[in-house]
Amino acid sequence: MEFSQLKKEQLGEWQAYVDQHPDATPYHHVGWGQAITSAYKHTSYYFAAKQDGQIVGILPVVAIKPPLKSTQYCSLPFCDVGGPLANDNKTAQQLIDFAAESLCAEQPELFSLRLAGKPVPEEELSAQAKVRMLLTLPGDAETLMASFKSKLRSQIRKAEKNGLTCQLGRNDTLLNDFYQVFVANMRDLGSPVHGFSLFEQLEKCYGDSILMSVVYSENKPVGGGIVLMTKDRASIPWASTIQEYNRLAPNMMLYWSLLARIADSGRKEFDFGRSTPNEGTYKFKAQWGATPHALEWFAYKQLQEDKLSTSSSARLLAEKTWRHMPLGVTKAIGPMLRRYINL
Structure with a gap:
């Protein structure tokens, strides 16, 4: 060897x-x-x-x-x-x-x-700081839609009834529109934003293994997500919506558009990403049928789990301050900070 x-x-x-x-x-x-x-x-x-x-x-x-x-x-x-x-x-x-x-x-x-890590039984969820949510795909979008509860199918249709539209693909327009939504959402969450150059490079380096989806309300981008793919799997590291439009359900159209495309491609698994058990994002992902799997983060030779759920008072203050900063300022200085935050 x-x-x-x-x-x-x-x-x-x-x-x-x-x-x-x-x-x-x-x-x-x-x-x-x-x-x-x-x-x-x-x-x-x-x-x-x-x-x-x-x-x-x-x-x-x-x-x-x-x-x-x-x-x-x-x-x-x-x-x-x-x-x-x-x-x-x-x-x-x-x-x-x-x-x-x-x-x-x-x-x-x-x-x-x-x-x-492995799937997490429900009785062990409380001991998990973070999990990732995985959905096994049935082979096509029609079968996937039929597997959903009627309430979820109704929520998916709600976005279209509210006049929202969606575009999927891989081009400069979608990338710019995604980033416009992403920047605003990260500011509202109190978090420094990744630089646009990272997404430009991802689009270049992944080629046909990257997929973007952007949701529009009267031609204004109000939701956006990026999916990265292997032959059998897809992961969504970034998804965002504009808060003032959330009543129109752009997140439902966003996720369904991506799930449908990935299911029809024949891929077997969709990774919704990291969540805290029983909090809002966890419940949102679970409603699609995604199940929790452990995340095993540790330092080499220490086996010390990363304290993903730890929030110091200083961090909370920083997040609160960031939310009230002008969008242009967060867009300019956010990437300078974000490049050193490995989460």
């Missing part, structure tokens, strides 16, 4: 391995690290295990160096899951050990992993 860091000209081998691995997520796509490096200038590492010249395991890592702080190494930042893909558990662990030794042997606590 040989372990190494792949060079740029070897990344085609990486992507070929991702494309055939049954546990691959859209974040293991070579484009995730490439987009982060291009947009934020963080260093991306592509570790691989080879046997007889063939890749048998991979591990993506991104290095983030905040001002005046030590470099943090994460697999993977800005998303819910990363970690190794390998032919077996032993190779996966060896990859993790090799990466930690290569990057931060003297401070292994600076290396963190975000792994996909």
